[in-house]
Amino acid sequence: MSEKTPPDTEASQRKAEVERQAAERARRSAEQLRANLQRRKAQVRARREGRADETDGLPASGLHGAAGDARDAD
Secondary structure, eight states: OOOOOOHHHHHHHHHHHHHHHHHHHHHHHHHHHHHHHHHHHHHHHHHHTTOOOSOOSOGGGOHHHHHHHHHHHO
16 A cells, blocks of 8 residues: 655645745845945945956956966967
8 A cells, every 4th residue: 555645745845845945045145145245345445445446347257367378378
């Protein structure tokens, strides 16, 4: 005789999983918002002190390093 979980249990398990996923999304979103706020605050501080922004263009793209490597190879 095979035992099946009652529909109420399956529904509550699905609901718990959906709530867990929603909480995870909210956590990631909050983390990204905090990081963005820190970057913006750093930019404001740099402007107040008269320094240039350290993030010129798209530093995460790696294009700046690749172009420098190509010029050094010649």
